[in-house]
Amino acid sequence: MRLSDLEPAWLHFHEGPPRCGLGFRCPCKPGCTERLHVMFDVSIDDVPAPPMTAHGALQWKRDGKTFETLSLSPSIDATGFGHWHGWIRNGEMVTAEKAPP
Numbered sequence: 001m002r003l004s005d006l007e008p009a010w011l012h013f014h015e016g017p018p019r020c021g022l023g024f025r026c027p028c029k030p031g032c033t034e035r036l037h038v039m040f041d042v043s044i045d046d047v048p049a050p051p052m053t054a055h056g057a058l059q060w061k062r063d064g065k066t067f068e069t070l071s072l073s074p075s076i077d078a079t080g081f082g083h084w085h086g087w088i089r090n091g092e093m094v095t096a097e098k099a100p101p
Contacts, residue, residue, distance in 0.1 A: 018043035028084040
């Protein structure tokens with residue numbers, strides 16, 4: 001499954017750039033309407049993001065600048081809420097149990 005299939009949208013701290021994160025429909029099962037959100041350490045616009053320290057928030061390392069080329073690290077783990085765990089690699093959703101070692 002591709003990220004572009006999951007209604008992705010850039011997240012902004014304020015209106016307009018920088019695009020500092022990503023929201024997308026959870027790929028855990030067909031028809032899931034839950035949205036997952038991740039924040040980047042450096043925005044799509046190459047602006048360093050302020051530290052996200054509240055509530056132990058994470059920031060993901062990003063490579064790529066479009067939904068089709070985006071890769072994020074570390075994995076996105078929403079299993080604590082009954083949802084998906086995996087990676088976005090070059091715009092592809094890679095589920096944790098299917099990921100190569």
